[in-house]
Amino acid sequence: MTDVDILIVGGGPAGSSLAWALRDSDLRIAVMDKREFPRDKVCAGWVTPAVVNALAIDLDDYRDGGRTLQPISGFRVSQLGQQQVETHYQDGPVSYGIRRREFDEYLLRRSGAELILGQAFKSMERDGDRWLINGATRASLVIGAGGHFCPVARRIGAKPGSSEKAVTAQEIEFEMNEEQKAGCHAEPEVPELFFTPDLKGYGWIFRKGDYLNVGLGREDNHRLSEHVQAFCDSLRESGRLDFDIADKFQGHAYLLYPHALRQVVDEGVLLIGDAAGLAYPQSGEGIRPAIESALLASGVIRDAAGDYSREKLQPYQQMLEERFGERQPAPSLLERLPPGVKRRLASRLMQTHWFTRKVVIDRWFLQSHQPPLQQPMPVSRNP
Template identity: 55%
Template structure:
């Protein structure tokens, strides 16, 4: 029997649930299809900035009642070298500039809050076009499909074809429970450790009784070895307990500015990591996921049910305005000699001014990014 809906969202993470939430608030019948059952484990550093709470109209006190919401009021940063980390720079703020969350809690909360019909535990295996409608898995019918399934989203693959040589960022994280073990990491001050070539960084971040440790690079060559070396150094330096679990799940994503993916098609929109929207400076993807989900919803609500590609193109233009256009140029760290880059990185990362004004505020917190507003023009 065919089930009909006004919109089908494939993927129940922050991008998909934010889109579904906005569409449901406008009265549309929305189905969210996801191969996972929630709550789910999700590899992620797991911090969000206040604009995420603001744009989703989430009360921090309400969310933090029974869930992890760790206020962040500072960062410690340093440069990794052959013998461990160099001198630390500590950057403090008078009030929380970010919050640590656990994705198993956050994703479930957003999905349940969306009000959409949930079809979980089933992957999208078939998608075909029939008379201006999409039919998914031979049973779900909708005039529009929102691909929100992350880097490996099946809708993105359907729209863009087989995977190409995409410049993927690879990361590995663990988030074990501390079980009362001593830990030198303060909950309000994540620690960031940058590679000498600036192609990646490691982090260590406490969230209540859990500790998130991860390592990511813009090249995946020898990533597991890099991650093991990083956690071995953290143990030896006394930053984390020696008996901490080290089963390293991982994930991949595309940085905005390097993603070749097309985000629109006839009756199709891609959001979040499916569209390759992670911030290029930090790799953070939750805010772009949430915002693009809301942008997709606003685009659809302005179209009165007519979703051909030409009418959806303003969404792609809005993404470019908000997050920057995709480019094919090589990043700076690929064009400078290693010795020059290493010397520059050492000098810059030791500068409190550079660390605060560029590395933390601009690259990680995106303080230059204004709040999400209405579309620049009606589609």
């Protein structure tokens, strides 16, 4: 029998960031994941300087390990079938392309947590005032960090695939051979984004050195594979690629923050990252909100001082709303427009440099209006 203070279920960026943020807390922390690491993860795979700074990542150390770190200095944006609008930034990288199998393992190994890898979460039962997980691990607090289908989230009421409106995506990342490298005309420093005419999603092509990442996500999964195939065909027709992508795309689902109604705290339970439904609504990015949710949770956990009741954990819910806004805000003016008017307006705006830079890239994708999150510190207490 293993006894820990905190068991984090899920070894992705949310789970590892929480363990890292509590590394000096004297709490015994373990991370459980059904997969061994490194493992592949469906994701476009880029992080902003805000993530690098929040986690105090030494980029030289990261590169020295032979990991992919692709600086991003611009973007090409368009609606499918329209001329691309290019944006460049002169003051250094605005993001970095990473491979999730490398990035996630790096964060997990440096977190300082005990690792329980290759073991799936199967059961969770009350054992006095603690939890008994899989009949083998006792914990005072269980953290759900297992993504959209997190079993801990299910345990406290989440119902993925039924009442929830999830975004679905398909993506592939592979190392190109010499012929493919010669036939790939995407620039590594400039990812390309292609919004669908119905405004329900977007596709991307992103070269990271010798690796290529291609994918498409939509707010509905109706005929998703057909949309993905049409997107790949368009990449060939437009001259971005001179070869067909033969390998199978992998699927992924996640909740956008305004659509998520999940309970995020319960008695001795707290959800972070995609398990809590935190992806940014316009870009679908989940890495930064996952990491920020972990940092917010770390402050609440420190302040709880071992009392992980729902009441003591409830401030976390309030912190999420302060950071990310209301869960179901009133529709914006653009959202209230009739679909046909909205599509025509978006089509025109997507062809302007101002809108693609100031709104699509700076606000939606880089979240440059959002100040960096400072890691919460514990509230001082009298000895």
